[in-house]
Amino acid sequence: MGITRLVYAPDSTYAIGIDLGGTKINAGIVDERGQVLSACSLPTLPGQGSIPDRIMEILGKLFQNEGGPDLFRIRGIGVASAGQINWEQGSVHFSTELIPGYTGTPLRRILEERFQMPVFVDNDVNVLTLTEKRLGAAQGLRHFLCLALGTGVGGGIMVDGQIVRGSWGGAGEIGHMSVDFDGLPCICGGVGCLEQYASGTGIGARMRKELEDMGQNAAGVDAREVMALWQAGDPAASKIMDETFRALGSALASLIHMFNPEMIVLGGGVAESGEAFIDRVREETMRRAMPSFTGSLRIVSAYRGNYSGMIGAGLQLWEYPLRMPASGREGKAL
Ligand SMILES: [Zn+2]
Known part of the structure; x- marks a missing residue:
């Protein structure tokens, strides 16, 4: 894994967006205007390892590609996920066998504990709705x-x-x-x-x-x-x-x-x-x-363009009030 440390910075103009589907995960660094600074994709490989592990893997890849500074300041992480999502908890309320074992995954808590910064998790179409509100016809x-x-x-x-x-x-x-x-x-x-x-x-x-x-x-x-x-x-x-x-x-x-x-x-x-x-x-x-x-x-x-789910996932960090997890604010090595 890369040596980059992600640091929470509420004034940062960047957030991480992750679009998690049944076949593919996209992750990228996006800004408030929906511009993508860098992005990468991995197959989801459902049933082979846990989804949170797969997310760590793609973030490692994203920041390896980045080749930038050791410290990267971001507002937080937004996830657009397949399945039915419990919005308040940021957990997977129900997922079909398309992603076996995913139901019940407390995705927001896992990512907040790992990165000590605000995390939002929503279903993929609600996130596309945000993309429309901020960048599209709506x-x-x-x-x-x-x-x-x-x-x-x-x-x-x-x-x-x-x-x-x-x-x-x-x-x-x-x-x-x-x-x-x-x-x-x-x-x-x-x-x-x-x-x-x-x-x-x-x-x-x-x-x-x-x-x-x-x-x-x-x-x-x-x-x-x-x-x-x-x-x-x-x-x-x-x-x-x-x-x-x-x-x-x-x-x-x-x-x-x-x-x-x-x-x-x-x-x-x-x-x-x-x-x-x-x-x-x-x-x-x-x-x-x-x-x-x-x-x-x-x-x-709808808004046409690559990565509209991933961009909408990141835009959550500007749509909702930022809320810090219970403890700590230090960046974590990936
Ligand atoms: Zn039906």
Whole structure:
């Protein structure tokens, strides 16, 4: 490990951001404007060693790459994590077997004890919501929603300038809002969840089923291919995507009536397929929502750029009041 010592400095213009997913961890040094001073990645290797050990490893690598001073002054460490996060405790409330043994990990306490500086841990989509608030289309807005349409569907809800968290931090699971009470069964135990219709996983699975029903070979067909076929006018892909747009329109109309947002931001691999996708979502949403709610509402694409999760993770150090762990303030060797 490197010899760099991280020192807590509340006036520092830098923080560490860590984006921890099921397959990859990104860590970097970021500033308040979302600029990345340096960054590195490692595979998560779930099930092989603990996640906190893996975080120590990537920070060691980050500061080895840095090759800078022996003392590095930062405001603190922000983590964006897969799974359900207990916001107050900064611990993992629940994680699927995607990362075995991760449930219950007191990530914030472990990192605070190790580094003696403020640490914030939140789920990955709440952190993307901060990126939108500070760098993206939602700058200056106090009421907006973020949806990340990727492997799953995640959500972040901003009301009165604050992320809505619920009792322990689980609020905003928009992917598990039902859009059809007689619909497809979901991994969560629910029925007709948005995720079954609007995630990359759900789009791929429904297309494979459609092709098999037509007697065609569906092996290896994924969402990326469905989107390409849809844009080329393929009838089977159009049928699947029409269902996706109706499901998204239904979900967004409900959310609009519930939260009365100024903006809805759509991100993730599925939404990045282009303006035609956003146009269709807008159309299906406007058909289902009361005009009084949609007059000034904007539905837009998410902030584009590398490391948006890692940057949002670091931005937590400017979003929330800094709070020191109980004891000590000395920097620690990695
Ligand atoms: Zn579900």
